[in-house]
Amino acid sequence: MKALMFGWEFPPHILGGLGTASYGLTRGMAAQDDLEITFVIPKPYGDEDQSFAKIIGACAVPVVWKEPSRERVQECIGHIMNPDEYFYYRDHIRYDFRRIGTNDLGCIEFSGRYPDNLVQEIGNYEAVASVLAHSLDFDVIHSHDWLTYPAGIFAKQISGKPLVIHVHATDFDRSRGNVNPTVYGIERRGMDVADHIICVSNLTRKTVIERYGQNPDKVSTVHNAVDPVPNAESFKKTPRKDKLVTFLGRITMQKGPEYFVEAASRVLARTKNVRFVMAGNGDMMNAMIDLAASRGIADRFHFPGFLKGAQVHQMLADSDVYIMPSVSEPFGISPLEAMQVGTPSIISKQSGCAEILEHAIKTDYWDIDAMADAIYSIVEYPAIYKTMSEEGRKEVNAITWDKAGLKVRAIYDKVIKNS
Amino acid sequence: MKKICFYFQVHSPYVLRRYRFFEVGNDHYYYDDFATEDKIRELAEKSYLPANAIILDIIRKSEGNFKCAFSISGPTIEQLEMYAPEVIDSFKELADTGQVEFLAEPYGHSLSSMYNDKEFEIQVKKHADKIKELFGKKPTAFLNTELIYSDEMAEKIASLGYNTILLEGAKHVLGWKSPNYVYSHPYLPKVRLLTRNFPMSNHIPFQFSDTSWSEYPMTADKFIQWIVDAPQEEELFNIWLGYESFGIIQKDYTGIFEFLKALPIQAFKRGIGFTTPSEAAKATPIAPIAVGHLISWSGEEKDVTSWTGNQLQEEALNKLYSVAERVNLCKEKALKHDWLMIQCTDYLRYMSFKNAWGSTFDSPYDAFTNYMNILADFLLRVDAEYPTSIENEELNELLKTINDQEKTIGQLEGEIKQLKKKQSKKQ
Numbered sequence: 001m002k003a004l005m006f007g008w009e010f011p012p013h014i015l016g017g018l019g020t021a022s023y024g025l026t027r028g029m030a031a032q033d034d035l036e037i038t039f040v041i042p043k044p045y046g047d048e049d050q051s052f053a054k055i056i057g058a059c060a061v062p063v064v065w066k067e068p069s070r071e072r073v074q075e076c077i078g079h080i081m082n083p084d085e086y087f088y089y090r091d092h093i094r095y096d097f098r099r100i101g102t103n104d105l106g107c108i109e110f111s112g113r114y115p116d117n118l119v120q121e122i123g124n125y126e127a128v129a130s131v132l133a134h135s136l137d138f139d140v141i142h143s144h145d146w147l148t149y150p151a152g153i154f155a156k157q158i159s160g161k162p163l164v165i166h167v168h169a170t171d172f173d174r175s176r177g178n179v180n181p182t183v184y185g186i187e188r189r190g191m192d193v194a195d196h197i198i199c200v201s202n203l204t205r206k207t208v209i210e211r212y213g214q215n216p217d218k219v220s221t222v223h224n225a226v227d228p229v230p231n232a233e234s235f236k237k238t239p240r241k242d243k244l245v246t247f248l249g250r251i252t253m254q255k256g257p258e259y260f261v262e263a264a265s266r267v268l269a270r271t272k273n274v275r276f277v278m279a280g281n282g283d284m285m286n287a288m289i290d291l292a293a294s295r296g297i298a299d300r301f302h303f304p305g306f307l308k309g310a311q312v313h314q315m316l317a318d319s320d321v322y323i324m325p326s327v328s329e330p331f332g333i334s335p336l337e338a339m340q341v342g343t344p345s346i347i348s349k350q351s352g353c354a355e356i357l358e359h360a361i362k363t364d365y366w367d368i369d370a371m372a373d374a375i376y377s378i379v380e381y382p383a384i385y386k387t388m389s390e391e392g393r394k395e396v397n398a399i400t401w402d403k404a405g406l407k408v409r410a411i412y413d414k415v416i417k418n419s
Numbered sequence: 420m421k422k423i424c425f426y427f428q429v430h431s432p433y434v435l436r437r438y439r440f441f442e443v444g445n446d447h448y449y450y451d452d453f454a455t456e457d458k459i460r461e462l463a464e465k466s467y468l469p470a471n472a473i474i475l476d477i478i479r480k481s482e483g484n485f486k487c488a489f490s491i492s493g494p495t496i497e498q499l500e501m502y503a504p505e506v507i508d509s510f511k512e513l514a515d516t517g518q519v520e521f522l523a524e525p526y527g528h529s530l531s532s533m534y535n536d537k538e539f540e541i542q543v544k545k546h547a548d549k550i551k552e553l554f555g556k557k558p559t560a561f562l563n564t565e566l567i568y569s570d571e572m573a574e575k576i577a578s579l580g581y582n583t584i585l586l587e588g589a590k591h592v593l594g595w596k597s598p599n600y601v602y603s604h605p606y607l608p609k610v611r612l613l614t615r616n617f618p619m620s621n622h623i624p625f626q627f628s629d630t631s632w633s634e635y636p637m638t639a640d641k642f643i644q645w646i647v648d649a650p651q652e653e654e655l656f657n658i659w660l661g662y663e664s665f666g667i668i669q670k671d672y673t674g675i676f677e678f679l680k681a682l683p684i685q686a687f688k689r690g691i692g693f694t695t696p697s698e699a700a701k702a703t704p705i706a707p708i709a710v711g712h713l714i715s716w717s718g719e720e721k722d723v724t725s726w727t728g729n730q731l732q733e734e735a736l737n738k739l740y741s742v743a744e745r746v747n748l749c750k751e752k753a754l755k756h757d758w759l760m761i762q763c764t765d766y767l768r769y770m771s772f773k774n775a776w777g778s779t780f781d782s783p784y785d786a787f788t789n790y791m792n793i794l795a796d797f798l799l800r801v802d803a804e805y806p807t808s809i810e811n812e813e814l815n816e817l818l819k820t821i822n823d824q825e826k827t828i829g830q831l832e833g834e835i836k837q838l839k840k841k842q843s844k845k846q
Binding site for chain 1 (some may be wrong): 443772788
């Protein structure tokens, strides 16, 4: 079976959880011998791991007929695509996309990020999808998140193959309910056209059914998993006098940072040997610095900024508690990463990952008292720290992508049979 | 003659309130009165009162042939006294018939038997006194909390004057033996052991209305027939279960009360009688049974891991019992009362990952956090009475001096008197 996947990000160049999740799932599915995956992303850098899936960069696929020399092609896109492949795609351009600005190869420049002209970039991605749909042979189309739904829809309309869309988040999560009508429109159309909708949690599934009016029969939940941390054992806790409680993520409304600050001030009113860390960037960062100061806890509340790669794991391993008070989190991979390095996690009940974790403490995001209580308990009582650390590590290590991959495969089989 | 030995456990813990860490040291009230009252009222109205009425009726109609036993835990007695005194009255009525035996158990429904011998002794005595006060008779048969038992534990129990002990008929203890006999202790000749017939006992709470069960529907007729069909030599059928099986676990509409009413009728029809633990234990034991490790009536494993199986529970128990001596030195009434109440095994079970049945908390972690907060406050109160900075031994010495003070003064006064006498004689 051949699957054509559309994604937006791919490690190592990732901006959020979407890249990690689609990468993990693809790799987990690669364990199935009879499945061949072609993964399309807007802009590869050439250093992506291609051992288990073929990666096509949309920025190297021509949508307008140009006649560059082989050398020119090699020079421009040789690091991500073989020139033969370029010419093969060029032979499959069926529509006139001259209205879109292209370079001398007839390719579209993609930022591969989340620029201001995102909607335009999404449309351009759709054009690339048409060329690929004409060139490639595949049995099922799989679109990751709303940015790639239009591409998936176009590929479906051209090829007649079933479309599976993967909802990693909805605009209801990102906006606390104030959805952007354009985004909603794109999401809604994707869901309406899709043959099957995969959601990363029951929470998201509920949103899809209730807010997007989808038939529950065609909406399934496949929970995310987490890749093993490379050399998890190497991240050791640095001995420190104070306990460390960490928040890590975008400091935005969706993540509920203010509840963390409030909980911290409750804990600090009782005990002094705790420090709080809010790592990450975001539009609420300054407001949070203000809030911490106004609560009089700025000396114990730290903002180290954005952390990357190994820094993240080291920060998590150094922490005594990891906290994710998200107001609405479709899944939320970070607590699983914290648990992998043995750090107990407190998560909001409004997070998708709460559905699959037993050895994490779950509180309502607004319940500052409960959150403070849980923090206090973990830093104060060694038994709960130890149990959560040990049992939590065991638990997340059993949540693997190949199991999620099998569930997705079953969905593929079903939609192919029905189409 | 084959006999059924019914024993009903009456136990429901106080519902602990949500107690946050910032309340530690500020608020010393640990219970959710509303939820506790609600729960005990429900138990009273749906289970205890109707079941008691039926049993009283059966006793009156059976002309002294129906008998059964109850044990009521300390916390439950207190709740009933406060919220449902009519239940206490109806138990008194049952007691007055002389056909009902009340059993002894540790007052706080606690694990004191495993953690502190002195505390265990205090609780057993307190419970027996309470039973005597309410029902006019000191108990003569003993069952430990959750039927926790081992050979060694039997020594402690026997030393408190109880030679009839109830325990779980666990398969790994009985082996090929049948629970339907009276057994003896391997080295305490006076002790008689009664073993619960757990398959038959469990049919009532867990399978009575289970339509997927192969024996469904279970009628009184069928239940008694199983006893009739058992080998002729097996004469004692220990059917022991939680009293809430009637009306709460098995709801009224399942016909459970009709089943209860019909059981004695069916039994008498086929020549099967009833007995109570103390009476049954008068029979000659058939063999000794040895129990090396602690057993209980919990779960499939029949061990004590429902309460002590993980690190959370161990931590809580160690902290709790670390102050047992001190609390027992304290005189403050409220403190001593809380001490008994917070030892309830249920609170520890809520911290179990495998058996948190009936928990009022979100998760074992939540249960642990709440309990530890309460315990932290409790420990502060104990500390205020007797600072933990003083070693236990030192404290004991000091207290001995204080407690003996009157005696010593009396002695010294006596001496002075004598000396004075001598002196006056001399003069």
